[in-house]
Amino acid sequence: MFKKLQGSFCWKLALSVLSLSAVSCGPLNLEDVTYGITLRDTKEKFNIFTDGSVATNIEQLEDGSVSWVTTAAGGAGGGVAFYVKGNKEEINIENYESIDLEMDYSVVEDKWSAEAMNPSFCMRILPWDSTGMFGGYEDLEYFDTSSNSGSLTYNIKIPSDFSEKLKSSSDFDSVLGFAIKFNDYNRGNNDGDELKVQLKNIKFNPKKDAAEDKAFDDGLTDSQRGTVVEINYPTRDYTVNEADLTDADRYEKHAWVYLPAGYDASDKETEYPLFVLIHGFGQNENTWGLSNKGRGGKIKGYMDRGMANGSVEKFVLVVATGVASKNWGPNGLGTDIDGFYAFKGELRDDLIPYVRANFNIKEGRDNVALSGLSMGGGQTFTIGILECLDLISNFAGLSPALFVEPADFKATIEGNKDFDGLMIHNLYMTTGDADTLILEKYPAFVEAMRDWDRIENFKDYIFPGGTHDFPVWYKGFNDFIQMVFKNKNAEVVLPDIDAESSDDAEISVDAENPVEAEDSADDENSD
Template identity: 30%
Template structure:
């Protein structure tokens, strides 16, 4: 458990930017990031993955762009005669989505040029580095599902708790059809909006279903930090409140209010980072609730963890190639030797970040509910 905690904390999803090591001549083909506010020219990205920032702060003495928790490290911006501050990352960044914020004279601020996303327990600025494989989560002219915001009664939180439910294309038309469900958890410092906003889970599913690569199913996303665990405090995490919220409150509500196939064989749970840790704990504690397990940069299962294989249809393990792929490969081999249906996936060229998890969902979805 200590190893899992260290793994999750070191790679924490706050992590900001991950640079490649190669030094190269920077191409001046910068374009505004796709996540910019309407009409805003900065931040910008180029074809190599460099990012360039411009901030108006005429009274400031120092401005930098954060690369991680608390603004440690980062890209130092330089002041221009007009009071603006500009700077370019030292190296190209990994493909996909990244959180960041500004540190101006010691204070932390968001970049007014870009949209905000909930991560690291606050609303952070976001930037998107175009990926060579971005078509799988692109908005295309295909039938689209819907993402519903629901409120469900929760004694654990002593209020109405929030969840988002993705229903696949055609859900509203055929009132006789029922669907399997994937309960999908976010990482530390995020909330129930992460998989839709940062992860594009709905678009990934729309595209896979349109291409005939995945069975249609519901995805349910809810807030998993019931204990309000602070960064670095995973050793004090108690799964019981969230487990009760999910298994005893949310699942019955979803089964009562959506057309689900309400049995273990048609119910999956997965999560990224800390959500993977929650997934492992709950699936082992409640073996009769889920039949498909998925840990995305969230640790591994071992043969010793699996007391009874009979109800497990799939275990899916993934991470980025810049994380600990050897651990995923070793666990996969060990589980296969015991007869478990296990599939692993390594996202090439990415770390503990959303491009890893977008790709992981793309690989996971076609494997679910096919037996």
């Protein structure tokens, strides 16, 4: 009844093949540095965001420039991230009008498709809560080159509303860094095409009479911030028949866990709902950017602020790899299709039981939520709802890969006697209106879900200008936690951080109606 994901579609969903690369960047004498970053007439060597850079052969050269090799990966060619300041402090982007860029680039011989367009790049801005290329960002500008190898000098204008755009997703205009990303999205590249890049100079040009950059302060105290811990839970390769398992098929698997502010392991009387978050094809548990380093990533900021201002009930989040085979990692490529399909066993029998046994988690399916992006969104439906509805009642599909027709999907649930009387408490769906990978099936599926009386609370949102990329999914994550973990006892009204000047964020949230503003947006944007 249900078709498995075909190979021709797999590479399209390979949004980011995550690999943390070794960086050669020994100490440099700044007097000898020819190239680097200039900010307010101060020039420094580049400071590489090592944990967040998605490229290979990253090297800081003696002249101060940085070179790397980036590889086409179904739209997520990757690149290198940098701090704007050597001391890792932020700047306020509203104080700047443009960025000058100078770099060389060349296609790697015998590793460039003849059908590919000339290389294209993106200047990506990393807000205060970023953990790198995919841990929180806003794309500033995409720009093309005129030949497949050469030098590029380019001035990138910062739109007048860009600071508001950052605020709409991060609440502040504080910028921690930037990234240069190879743009291989719909440009004729084959996966594996390689491009060598040498970044020479970056200059942030301040506005006339611009104010000094202010030190970052999100207004939260340390006691209001949650913590991020790592777990390694016992599991096995679920693509192998149980009778054929060997010692090599059993292992401990890494995941990230967010614990809300005030969490006390010894306080067994205080329990929390559980939210399981998974990734897409070509990704792993690190891709969402949740980390115990720096400020922890964009989604940690959403949770910290929502819980601190009282709009969001405190919950525990686990971010895991949805590949239930030996190919999960560590730091795996997330391309094992059989491992994706086998995740049911791991989710039911290993991950959720481990988290319940080791953290203070509320009982009951209404206290469990599951969400994923792209391939993980598909798993949310075909594994979470179709196979685990007795364990979970809250779901979000973020640009979900839809492997089943809606009529078949509903008939399977209705025909499962084990699920008789089990309601879907919350279902949220989102995608971008420019997401060519999802839009063919998405509208019909949304309409089928909207009309299904088994769903108690359904919301969907079309992201204006959104492609198959993280800005859509960050917003979807934040919308979902406001929807599912709404603090019903709070009498607060959140500030309208989705300013009218922002192009990408449309939902104004308050404690009583966390996603109410979506309704009108849905009517205008849904097909």
